[in-house]
Amino acid sequence: MFSCALCRNEWVITKSLCMECSFIQHSCDLYSRNTVIEVLKNVLVRDTIKRNYKIDMIKKKGLETDNSNDREYKEEKKKEDKEEEKIKIDTSNYNHITKNMMAELKTKLDNI
Numbered sequence: 001m002f003s004c005a006l007c008r009n010e011w012v013i014t015k016s017l018c019m020e021c022s023f024i025q026h027s028c029d030l031y032s033r034n035t036v037i038e039v040l041k042n043v044l045v046r047d048t049i050k051r052n053y054k055i056d057m058i059k060k061k062g063l064e065t066d067n068s069n070d071r072e073y074k075e076e077k078k079k080e081d082k083e084e085e086k087i088k089i090d091t092s093n094y095n096h097i098t099k100n101m102m103a104e105l106k107t108k109l110d111n112i
Contacts, residue, residue, distance in 0.1 A: 004010045006025075010018035017025060028036050046054075053076075 006021035
């Protein structure tokens, strides 16, 4: 009996990989090793931005642990982006609207 070459948790007799690790190997055969690694990195590994966001949330809430997940991160990011868009006002559009309103008011006053 030998331990599985990949997970080292299961004992195998006739093969070098257990059933679960054989599935991983089969996925690598189907989709290519690089694709499987890329999926693992995208799904399981947190990048620096997400880690920093989680650290900031923990500090902001004063919690030792934080149960936020990526969905909450994305929703919070959308809210921040919307708030930034509201703050930024395109003055040329505002001036254009103001001029149009002023012209309409002038024509209405002239017609009275």
